[in-house]
Structures are given as structure tokens and as C-alpha cells.
Amino acid sequence: MDFSKNKYEDIRISVPWGHISGRWYGNRNRRPILALHGWMDNLGTWDLLIPHLPKHIGILAIDFPGHGQSSHYPQGMQYHVIEYVTVVMHIIKKYNWKKVSLMGHSMGCVVIYIYTALYPSTVDLIVNFDVVKQAFRKADSEIKRLQGSLIQRSNDITELENKSEPKSYEYKTLEYIIHKGSGYSVDVNNSKYLLCRSIIESQISPKKYYFSKDKRLKYYEPFTATYELTLELNKRIKNIPYFLVRGLKSLFLNEDSSEVLKILRKNNPHFEYYEIDGTHHLHMNNAEEVCKHLNPFLSRHYSAEFNSCLIDANNNINAKSKL
Known part of the structure; x- marks a missing residue:
């Protein structure tokens, strides 16, 4: 696409x-x-x-x-x-x-x-x-962010080792996921411009797709x-x-x-x-x-x-x- x-x-x-x-x-x-x-x-x-x-x-x-x-x-x-x-x-x-x-x-x-x-x-x-x-x-919110981030990273290491295919969705659902995930910032009709480079067709569920972006991005470290x-x-x-x-x-x-x-x-x-x-x-x-x-x-x-x-x-x- x-x-x-x-x-x-x-x-x-x-x-x-x-x-x-x-x-x-x-x-x-x-x-x-x-x-x-x-x-x-x-x-x-x-x-x-x-x-x-x-x-x-x-x-x-x-x-x-x-x-x-x-x-x-x-x-x-x-x-x-x-x-x-x-x-x-x-x-x-x-x-x-x-x-x-x-x-x-x-x-x-x-x-x-x-x-x-x-x-x-x-x-x-x-x-x-x-x-x-x-x-x-603020200091207290940054401490909580780091605590949660480190726990999630350690959990993800175990999940990555399993190397199972991520959860897949129908295309229309993916459009809404982009819309909602952006804080409703990306119009639903424009979601396709981001999806075309960030999804892969599932080998398990026909006509469904999963996100190809690295899961670790959720816990990236800001400046x-x-x-x-x-x-x-x-x-x-x-x-x-x-x-x-x-x-x-x-x-x-x-x-x-x-x-x-x-x-x-x-x-x-x-x-x-x-x-x-x-x-x-x-x-x-x-x-x-x-x-x-x-x-x-x-x-x-x-x-x-x-x-x-x-x-x-x-x-x-x-x-x-x-x-």
C-alpha cells in the first residue's frame, strides 16, 4: 500500500x-x-x-x-x-x-x-x-516514568525472546488505533499515510495486519x-x-x-x-x-x-x- x-x-x-x-x-x-x-x-x-x-x-x-x-x-x-x-x-x-x-x-x-x-x-x-x-x-513524575519504563523494558525482553507474531487487526481498526493513539490528532482518513509504512500482513489471521514498529519505542528515553x-x-x-x-x-x-x-x-x-x-x-x-x-x-x-x-x-x- x-x-x-x-x-x-x-x-x-x-x-x-x-x-x-x-x-x-x-x-x-x-x-x-x-x-x-x-x-x-x-x-x-x-x-x-x-x-x-x-x-x-x-x-x-x-x-x-x-x-x-x-x-x-x-x-x-x-x-x-x-x-x-x-x-x-x-x-x-x-x-x-x-x-x-x-x-x-x-x-x-x-x-x-x-x-x-x-x-x-x-x-x-x-x-x-x-x-x-x-x-x-517534574521530579516526582519523572521518577515514576523511569520506574515504569524499566519494569516494562525487562518484561519486553522476555516477550521478544518468544518471537511470536504480534496481535493483528482488521485495517479499519488500525486506522482508528492510529487516530486514538495520536490523542485524536491524526484524522482517521489520514491514518493510512502512516499505516502504509508501519504494518505487515498477518501470516496467521487472513486479511489482518500487525504493527511492524519496534515495541521498545513505547519506552524510548527522551532528552x-x-x-x-x-x-x-x-x-x-x-x-x-x-x-x-x-x-x-x-x-x-x-x-x-x-x-x-x-x-x-x-x-x-x-x-x-x-x-x-x-x-x-x-x-x-x-x-x-x-x-x-x-x-x-x-x-x-x-x-x-x-x-x-x-x-x-x-x-x-x-x-x-x-x-
């Missing part, structure tokens, strides 16, 4: 534990924007947005390890958002990019935030949907930083064209992010923030509305005339054609 109507080339990038699966959409004659999906999603998350983007833009969308059609980590390993930062670094090295343009949703935005704060001189453009950073957690460290990291993100849009029906950008947004605005004259009606998956459900704001930003900072942009000491955009 492939519901994408966009032109693309399938990409497979070798890594020590297997491969990273991806698709390069659109323009192949210039460095693309690297697109990073959210937790438990996959690169299908971009299929509804891409048709509305300017035609000169290429998008290299990947499935993070454990998601979509990318390899799972070996047994005994655990998923951590920091490891996804190293995946970005691996792709940059693979294509020998001197700069990278990044687009993310949800967890993908957190990966972008960490990478950009650590290596700001290598990033020339950011597009983020509904998240800036990892949410802060937990102190308030002080978060602010210092954000101060390092300067003078980079930065687009952020929030869905008004989502709670991911709230007062918890207010100080971070203040710093980004202060340090970055090329920071643009918008709010539109929509849920956390606004880039899927409201793609056309999102692009009313996004496309003018891309026209200014990722034009058809050049491959990269540099910002001088006076905060002026200078075109420079290079990888």
Missing part, C-alpha cells in the same frame, strides 16, 4: 545495525531539506504536505530507527532521542553536506533543537511543526535537560532562518515554551512564529493552511536561485550556491 502521489526515489542508507529507510521527494539537483518525523510516526507523515510546497524544493524524509521501514536496534539496546541526533549526523556525513536544512514534527523537532544547539554553524534553515524542545518534567541548560542551548540558535507553527488545538507549545520562544525571537531576526487552527498533526490535517505561511518563508530563505544561504554580521541573507 502506497498512498503517496508525490514523485520520489526510495533511499536506503547502510548503518552498523542495518539500514535507515528514506525517500527523496522532488528536486534531486540540489541539497534537500532533511525531514524528521515524530515519535511512533514515519516518513508518511509528510505525504500530505509535500504537494503544497514550492516545486523547486527537494525533501529527503527518513524513517527513524525502529519506525517505518528502517531497521530496529539490536536486542538489548534501548531507543534514546540522542541516538536520533547521531542518525542526522550520519546522514550529513553520508552525503557530505557542508550545511543542512531541517524540517521536523514533534520528536523530530526535539532532534533538530538538540543538533542545532550543539552545531549551529552547520544549520542554514529550520522548519518545525508544533514543538521546539522536550517538555520539562531531559534542566531549565538552565535548555535556555543556554537555545541561546546558541542564532541568525538561522527558523519557521515555527503551532496548532491551536494542541498543548505541546504552552507556557512551558514561553521563555524559549522569547530567546529565539531575541537572538534571531529570521525567526517566524504562526498559529493556525489545528491539532498536533496540523501538517497532515491542515497542510494547505500551513503552507500559506510556510511557502513565503521558503521563498525568502530557500529560493530557487541558490542552494544555501549565509547570514552575515549585519543579519543580511547572502546567496551562495553549494552543498
